[in-house]
Amino acid sequence: MMLLVHSPPFVHFQCQVGKNKANIMGFSKIFILLVLVLHNYIVVAQDGPEITIGFTEGERYALLALKDGFHNAFLDESWQSFDCINWYGVKCNGRVVGLTLDSLDIVGEIKLDALFNLTALSTMSLRNNSIFGQLMDFSKNPDLTRLDLSGNKFDGLISPSLVNLVLLESLQLQENRLTGPIPWFDQSSLKEFNVSNNNLTGPIPNTSKLQSFSSSSYDHNSFLCGPPTSTKCGPTSGDDASSNKSPVNSTLLIINILGLFILLVLLMLLYRKNKQLNQKFNEKFEKKNVTQEDDEEQGHEIPSSVVPSRVSQATMPKQDLGKLVFVDGEPEFELGDLMTASAQSLGTGNFGNTYSARLDDGRNVIVKRLRDLKPLSRDEFMNHMKIIAAQKHPNLVPLLAYFYSNDEKLLVHKFIMSGNLFNRLHGGRGTGDRIPFRWGPRLAVARGVARAIEYLHNNLNTTLVPHGNLKSSNVLIDENNMALVSDYGLTSIISNTVSVHRMVSFKSPEFLISKKVSKKSDVWSYGSLVMELLTGRVSVLSVPQDNKAVDLCSWVHRAVREEWTAEIFDLELMVQRSAIHGMLKLLQLAVRCCDKVPEKRPDMSEVVKEVESIKVPNIDSESEEDLSLDRSLTDDSMSATPSR
Numbered sequence: 292m293m294l295l296v297h298s299p300p301f302v303h304f305q306c307q308v309g310k311n312k313a314n315i316m317g318f319s320k321i322f323i324l325l326v327l328v329l330h331n332y333i334v335v336a337q338d339g340p341e342i343t344i345g346f347t348e349g350e351r352y353a354l355l356a357l358k359d360g361f362h363n364a365f366l367d368e369s370w371q372s373f374d375c376i377n378w379y380g381v382k383c384n385g386r387v388v389g390l391t392l393d394s395l396d397i398v399g400e401i402k403l404d405a406l407f408n409l410t411a412l413s414t415m416s417l418r419n420n421s422i423f424g425q426l427m428d429f430s431k432n433p434d435l436t437r438l439d440l441s442g443n444k445f446d447g448l449i450s451p452s453l454v455n456l457v458l459l460e461s462l463q464l465q466e467n468r469l470t471g472p473i474p475w476f477d478q479s480s481l482k483e484f485n486v487s488n489n490n491l492t493g494p495i496p497n498t499s500k501l502q503s504f505s506s507s508s509y510d511h512n513s514f515l516c517g518p519p520t521s522t523k524c525g526p527t528s529g530d531d532a533s534s535n536k537s538p539v540n541s542t543l544l545i546i547n548i549l550g551l552f553i554l555l556v557l558l559m560l561l562y563r564k565n566k567q568l569n570q571k572f573n574e575k576f577e578k579k580n581v582t583q584e585d586d587e588e589q590g591h592e593i594p595s596s597v598v599p600s601r602v603s604q605a606t607m608p609k610q611d612l613g614k615l616v617f618v619d620g621e622p623e624f625e626l627g628d629l630m631t632a633s634a635q636s637l638g639t640g641n642f643g644n645t646y647s648a649r650l651d652d653g654r655n656v657i658v659k660r661l662r663d664l665k666p667l668s669r670d671e672f673m674n675h676m677k678i679i680a681a682q683k684h685p686n687l688v689p690l691l692a693y694f695y696s697n698d699e700k701l702l703v704h705k706f707i708m709s710g711n712l713f714n715r716l717h718g719g720r721g722t723g724d725r726i727p728f729r730w731g732p733r734l735a736v737a738r739g740v741a742r743a744i745e746y747l748h749n750n751l752n753t754t755l756v757p758h759g760n761l762k763s764s765n766v767l768i769d770e771n772n773m774a775l776v777s778d779y780g781l782t783s784i785i786s787n788t789v790s791v792h793r794m795v796s797f798k799s800p801e802f803l804i805s806k807k808v809s810k811k812s813d814v815w816s817y818g819s820l821v822m823e824l825l826t827g828r829v830s831v832l833s834v835p836q837d838n839k840a841v842d843l844c845s846w847v848h849r850a851v852r853e854e855w856t857a858e859i860f861d862l863e864l865m866v867q868r869s870a871i872h873g874m875l876k877l878l879q880l881a882v883r884c885c886d887k888v889p890e891k892r893p894d895m896s897e898v899v900k901e902v903e904s905i906k907v908p909n910i911d912s913e914s915e916e917d918l919s920l921d922r923s924l925t926d927d928s929m930s931a932t933p934s935r
């Protein structure tokens with residue numbers, strides 16, 4: 292066999308194979324490097340021992356610094372190795388040329404100089420996250436052709452460095468909080484441009500490029516004016532203002548400025564008052580996040596003594612903290628107790644960051660900082676919480692307390708000991724640490740979840756809509772192996788953009804057509820969850836970014852259609868011969884729940900009846916026998932035929 296090796300354009304080698312080392316050692320090193328070359332382009336750092344593949348060491352550091360500001364568990368896991376190919380969203384060809392991190396729930400800030408080392412970057416998209424701070428400086432990214440930062444929380448000015456990018460074809464900055472004027476964009480390369488839904492001000496510059504885009508590119512910026520929008524610029528906007536110097540206008544201008552100044556002072560006073568509380572939470576929780584990595588690695592909690600919030604709390608009048616409202620009336624602890632408790636971040640979900648806090652009495656509670664809510668008045672929020680608090684069912688995670696201030700909305704839940712269903716199902720596979728998850732407990736989970744959703748559906752009113760986000764990380768398992776559903780009652784208060792992009796129900800087949808979610812979309816999510824339970828496969832609804840995750844409803848339908856039903860079940864279940872009848876019954880039910888036509892799906896009360904009719908086999912009679920080749924599992928055993 293002849294191998295043709297094309298030299299990659301960006302390869303640096305610095306091999307330090309000692310001359311006196313045995314030949315065989317040198318040969319094996321060279322062989323490994325050769326394999327790496329064939330696999331990808333290699334860059335060996337000139338000044339360090341690490342080998343980075345696909346990108347330079349400087350680029351790797353730049354991305355790691357970016358990741359540090361993001362606090363995103365998924366990226367923390369994905370961006371680790373020295374081979375760029377393993378880094379989610381990063382495109383490399385010896386240099387980093389693309390970065391795509393859309394809709395990843397990133398909450399964080401990017402430094403102005405964050406992209407200085409990514410000098411070969413050609414495309415970048417961070418759309419639909421919650422990134423805040425000022426726009427970065429792009430002066431070191433001359434190859435940038437497409438930039439999409441839409442749907443974030445960037446504020447401040449549009450970076451003037453963007454004007455000098457002569458290859459820029461597409462610039463999407465809509466749905467941020469950008470302020471100030473639009474810079475003088477006139478590069479001929481620019482074909483797509485959108486700055487709508489910001490707080491930009493002043494006349495749109497009169498360049499042929501900016502004038503060539505439709506007015507929708509500029510929509511919803513209250514103080515932007517001039518063509519191509521239909522808003523006329525007043526005498527104080529832009530150039531015209533300076534030429535108009537009549538005494539009346541000057542007086543008006545002075546009055547305006549004075550008024551603005553007073554307003555600003557008032558706003559600042561108000562802001563500082565609110566900020567005090569916000570800062571306390573940030574100090575308490577976010578700072579821990581930053582220092583947490585090491586502690587987590589060692590399995591330690593962060594001692595509360597490292598929290599500077601104790602000092603600030605002492606200097607702050609208590610009434611400013613607001614009060615936790617306890618669902619059962621009697622205050623069990625105070626907001627101050629939460630702030631002095633040691634805390635651990637559990638992750639960032641659709642509704643905000645979740646922390647486990649250990650109170651002084653040794654009890655753990657779960658604190659959820661809500662974000663991306665619809666604009667709600669205090670009364671609206673409080674009323675909604677009362678409705679959630681009234682939902683009491685043994686299979687729902689109990690809400691203990693809640694808190695409202697302008698900047699901070701908190702939910703405090705009971706801590707559920709044994710973690711979530713996702714980790715129970717998928718954690719530790721292939722390692723000696725895994726305790727098998729057998730049929731009995733899985734059936735109990737299917738029952739518990741069905742009962743919880745049925746209960747919620749029976750209590751629906753105009754405020755409490757279906758669960759909307761039923762997935763395995765929202766099912767918790769307590770010390771008695773009981774399943775408890777969390778995150779209920781929040782769908783109707785979360786902002787529409789977030790719901791549409793991230794909530795499970797919005798991925799149902801009917802949402803794609805009718806744009807509606809209903810009780811039947813919960814039934815569909817339940818079907819998918821049961822399939823995850825039965826197959827042990829990761830559902831794309833639980834982890835959309837996992838490339839091994841599958842759309843379980845379609846996957847199971849295909850298995851039934853193509854007659855490989857026997858391969859559906861998780862091998863951990865297949866050892867239980869006595870369970871097979873029940874497993875098939877549950878699978879049939881899940882297939883019906885996943886029917887593409889919502890009306891054909893059963894109601895939750897029907898689901899509960901059917902799941903409860905499945906008998907848990909007597910453990911003593913379970914023969915631990917491998918059934919993976921059992922031919923009795925054919926498509927004939929699947930009587931439910933899904934609609935195509």
Ligand SMILES: Nc1ncnc2c1ncn2[C@@H]1O[C@H](COP(=O)(O)OP(=O)(O)OP(=O)(O)O)[C@@H](O)[C@H]1O
Nearest residue numbers: 637638639640641642645657704705706707711764
């Ligand atoms: N009451 C609780 N007890 C123990 N762990 C919890 C509790 N509530 C949430 N968790 C865990 O905290 C982590 C973060 O939860 P969170 O709800 O913020 O995110 P999520 O469930 O991954 O996503 P989503 O917001 O879409 O529901 C998850 O692993 C979840 O299982």
